[in-house]
Amino acid sequence: MSIFYDENQKSFYLGAGKASYVLHVDEDGRLLNQHWGARVPDGALSPDFSHYPTLASFDPRTNALPWELPTRGSGWYGEPAVAATNAKGNDMVQLTYVSHAIYMGKNRLPGLPATFARREGDAETLEIELMDRLTGLRVTAVYGVFERTGAITRSLRLKNESGEDMQINGVLSASAPVHGSGYDVIHLKGAWARERHVMRQTQGEGEYRIFSQRGASGHESNPFLALCEKSATEFSGEVWAVSLVYSGSFEALSYVNNTENSRLSIGLNPDVFTWKLEPGETFVSPEAAMVYSPDGLNGMSHAFHRLYSENLMRSKWFERDRPILINNWEATYFNFNEEKILQIARRAKELGVEMLVLDDGWFGKRNTDNCSLGDWVVNPEKLPGGLNGLSDRLHDLGLKFGLWFEPEMISPDSDLYRAHPDWCLHVDGRARVEMRNQLILDLSRKGVQDYIIESVSAVLESARIEYMKWDMNRNMTEPFSGAQTPERQKETQHRYMLGLYRVLEEITARFPEILFESCSGGGGRFDPGMLYYMPQTWTSDDSDAAERMFIQYGTSFVYPPCAMGAHVSAVPNHQTGRTTAMQTRGDVALGGNFGFELDLSQLSDADAETVRRLIEREKQVRTLVRTGEFTRLLSPFDHPYAAWQFRARDNSEALICAYRLMTRPATPHLLLRASGLDESAVYMDDDGNTCSGAALTRYGLWLHLPGDFTSKVIHLRRIG
Ligand code: GLA
Secondary structure, X not given: OOEEEEOXXXXXXXXXXXXXXXXXXXXXXXXXXXXXXXXXXXXXXXXXXXXXXXXXXXXXXXXXXXXXXOOOOOXXXXXXXXXXXXXXXXOOOOOEEEEEEEEEOOOOOOOOOOOOOXXXXXXXXXXXXXXXXXXXXXXXXXXXXXXXXXXXXXXXXXXXXXXXXXXXXXXXXXXXXXOOOOOEEEEEEOOOOOXXXXXXXXXXXXXXXXXXXXXXXXXXXXXXXXXXXXXXXXXXXXXXXXXXXXXXXXXXXXXXXXXXXXXXXXXXXXXXXXXXXXXOOEEEOOEEEEEEEOEHHHHHHHHHHHHHHHOXXXXXXXXXXXXXXXXXXXXXXXXXXXXXXXXXXXXXXXXXXXXXXXXXXXXXXXXOOOOOOOOOOEOOOOOOOHHHHHHHHHHHHOOEEEEEEOOOEEOOOOHHHHHOHHHEOOOOOOOOOOEOOEEEEOOOOHHHHHXXXXXXXHHHHHXXXXXXXXXXXXXXXXXXXXXXXXXXXXXXXXXXXXXXXXXXXXHHHHOOOOEEEEOEOOEOOOOHHHHHHOOEEEOOOOOOHHHHHHHHHHHOOOOOHHHEEEEEEOOOOOOOOOOOOHHHHHHHHOOOEEEEEOOHHHOOHHHHHHHHHHHHHHHHHHHHHHHOEEEEEEOOOOOOEEEEEEEOOOOOEEEEEEEEOOOOOOOOXXXXXXXXXXXXXXXXXXXXXXXXXXXXXXXXXXXXXXXXXXXXXXXXXXXO
């Protein structure tokens, strides 16, 4: 049992892997968080909170208490986890315990993506109900405890049990005290084509906040924040982390108050969110995942990887190897016709590729990025046989067929816009801000949701299509909806997300066999919310191998490699102008869902030979890459190398991957230690060299990587 209720003490022990999360109802009915950290035996802690004394009349005890659900009006001066105003203008909330329930399994969150128990025994749930007896606000904190994965989730249900309207002003899905301060704070920072770079800095006093108000999780920050001991490394030290299962605007906070204790929070961004709750209505917050690791940053990532691959990805593709694909975007951009695509396809097939993905430009009259989004009708000039004709010819060649869409967008130059100029997010009387020549459809409107569901479904039904790339190429600038009343305008962003989730729910249910890939100008919406519907995301529009070492390294802090799209592209690279060897490009792309994004029909003989070998290797290692435990070995943010490994969970094989950044003269070879292999086993690489698990993990492997951006991938198989 991973949830234990100590009735005498009124304490709840949530145990997941190496973590405990201990809650306590005090004599005043307040819900306090006694401990989030190393696993303690059930019932082991005496609920003594006298060590949080009143310091002065200016610092009441309530500002020192480790609240589980801090609110304004309860004597807490930090950011509230639940903020609401009642019809009398009272925004003081005081929550006290009413009841609780514990049950096996985990319920879905209505209309929202959420983790779930894939197998019996994966999760257990605790629901704690609290009430503000004056205002009639009922709050239910729902905890999912994933013993095997080592993660704990929380979402909040807010119900208006008064007879009048209320307004919710903020909800933090997770907001947990971390004892002490002086930690480092880590987040994943980025920009278009430079996503999820690891930023680690001193936590400092006061508040450290990352956020998005873009209507998407965004390239700039990822909905993830961690605190760790200053001495923590990839392999040791304590780490606390939160991640939000949501794809829209968010905030994440590290807060140290004047009692020198920390708090780590994540939830909806209150700058762009309010919600009117009518009498009897319930609001459900997105879910947050909380991970504590005593084993450094890899320990944290191992827990997130298991949770997000095994207990979040719903797609059948969760347990299927992904096809090796060729995507025509960087090969042709908008400039293609059926013959050109087939020319690439024939060469791709010869080399061992399994699927062709037709990217942007197949519909309407879209020959540049300034028109036709919304008109999901094939362009007969480019594809005279239609999608069906192309799909048939690809299948005749023995290839699967995938297709790009950008369903949430509308071009002002489109038939859809001419028919429905009011369907985009805009403020009447103001110019509509275009980015990449496009506007955003108002997905808070049911009519717009239905249009997308039907128009996308019609295309998916019109031909044999096995994969869909769902793109989204701009952020919101005017989250204002013509369909909402004035007091509900700040609901628009969240209503958009609920609309998007409804659309994704419907389309993925109608087409359960299709492999969906999420994309947003590369990795601008790489978040757990999208992974619930689509098991993989295009990691970045930056396909340069050297840049990808950083991007994939940072992305792996939270997301498993089986969630990342990784393609080999042409040189000089289109984003950076850098030239790297085909072998290096392939060795880096092997760290995710492998594919190509270049004109394969133009390859030199030497490159074609390398590509053939890369594909053969990929077919041998992709199950290991998808299902193995991924561990970071050397950070390119700290070293002139990047290195990581995939280890089969039964220790039968491993892949050690090492990459050199810029070379320097007179530097030693690299002695790289593997991690977690069976020390009593003997492993053999593809060249017949053998080595014991103990030597590989305690001493290491000598690697010589001469020259800039060179790489080495070693496939070890257990032979004894
Ligand atoms: C975005 C995607 C790219 C490509 C283009 C097409 O930038 O990230 O991979 O699909 O759109 O316009």
